[in-house]
Amino acid sequence: MRSFKLPPQIVRLVILTIGIVGSYVAARQIFTPKSFGQYGHYRGAALTEIASREPRYGGQKSCNECHSEILVKTAKYEHKAVSCESCHGPNKQHGDDPDHHDAAKLTADVCLRCHEFSPSRPAFLKQIDLKKHYTDKGKCTECHLPHQPNEVP
Numbered sequence: 001m002r003s004f005k006l007p008p009q010i011v012r013l014v015i016l017t018i019g020i021v022g023s024y025v026a027a028r029q030i031f032t033p034k035s036f037g038q039y040g041h042y043r044g045a046a047l048t049e050i051a052s053r054e055p056r057y058g059g060q061k062s063c064n065e066c067h068s069e070i071l072v073k074t075a076k077y078e079h080k081a082v083s084c085e086s087c088h089g090p091n092k093q094h095g096d097d098p099d100h101h102d103a104a105k106l107t108a109d110v111c112l113r114c115h116e117f118s119p120s121r122p123a124f125l126k127q128i129d130l131k132k133h134y135t136d137k138g139k140c141t142e143c144h145l146p147h148q149p150n151e152v153p
């Protein structure tokens, strides 16, 4: 009786498949970080790593405590919903120690980040075309008080 023999190309395909799948399984064992899957589909250790980072933002509440006079001013104007730190940048260290100034130097860019015309911005956010908006007249803050933007200095 003639025994059944797999054709050689099929044998090679089977070996190749076992090789590829095997190397995936091995690589998964070797390269998956230890804490992966501890809580879910991510590295469990990432939680402690993120939690140990130093916070950089002080938060609106902290600014309000010491700078209530500015809060009172802004409260009646268009920027009332804009947090201090979205213009002044992260200021936690300054909040912990007022002598420490980590506020970034504010330039015209601080305004343009929100107000330069871009078709992707929502319509409620007033936008200017930088090329047409009083270009030669100087800095934004020469005509707009940053905390009361429709007031002239």
Ligand code: HEC
Pocket (backbone or CB within 6 Å): 057, 058, 059, 060, 062, 063, 064, 065, 066, 067, 084, 085, 088, 090, 091, 092, 094, 095, 096, 097, 098, 099, 101, 103
């Ligand atoms: C513990 C009180 C305190 C907290 C909290 C605080 N500040 Fe201040 N801040 C001060 C004092 C006092 C000064 C004036 C210090 C000086 O002129 O050297 C000041 C000055 C400033 C100035 C002017 C700095 C300059 O160089 O002219 C800015 C801007 C400012 N604070 C922003 C903030 C922001 C934003 C926050 C919230 C993250 C904040 N501050 C939280 C007490 C505080």
Ligand code: HEC
Pocket (backbone or CB within 6 Å): 063, 064, 067, 070, 071, 074, 079, 082, 083, 084, 085, 086, 087, 088, 106, 110, 141, 146, 147
């Ligand atoms: C829309 C952006 C913007 C927001 C929001 C903003 N600021 Fe300012 N702030 C500025 C700019 C720009 C200056 C610099 C003014 C200048 O140089 O004429 C300034 C100046 C200051 C100064 C120093 C001069 C002064 O007017 O007393 C303090 C203190 C300050 N800001 C605190 C705050 C606090 C606290 C908040 C939140 C309640 C806040 N700012 C929100 C843009 C902003």
Ligand code: HEC
Pocket (backbone or CB within 6 Å): 078, 079, 081, 082, 086, 087, 110, 111, 112, 113, 114, 115, 124, 125, 126, 127, 140, 141, 144, 145, 146, 149, 150
């Ligand atoms: C983080 C975003 C943000 C930044 C930065 C910012 N603004 Fe605004 N601004 C707003 C929002 C939100 C409003 C309220 C909606 C509106 O009226 O466009 C506003 C309103 C205004 C208005 C009033 C428009 C009106 O209704 O008549 C002026 C003027 C203005 N901003 C100027 C400035 C200037 C000058 C700066 C820089 C010192 C600045 N803004 C920085 C978000 C921002």
Ligand code: HEC
Pocket (backbone or CB within 6 Å): 108, 111, 112, 115, 126, 127, 128, 133, 134, 137, 138, 139, 140, 141, 142, 143, 144
């Ligand atoms: C020479 C003075 C002057 C300068 C400089 C200036 N503005 Fe204005 N801005 C005005 C006046 C006046 C208005 C109100 C009338 C108008 O829209 O032209 C206005 C209106 C605005 C508005 C509201 C626009 C709207 O659709 O209601 C925004 C936002 C604004 N300016 C942002 C800025 C920013 C950001 C800068 C800096 C790049 C700046 N402005 C520089 C005088 C000025």
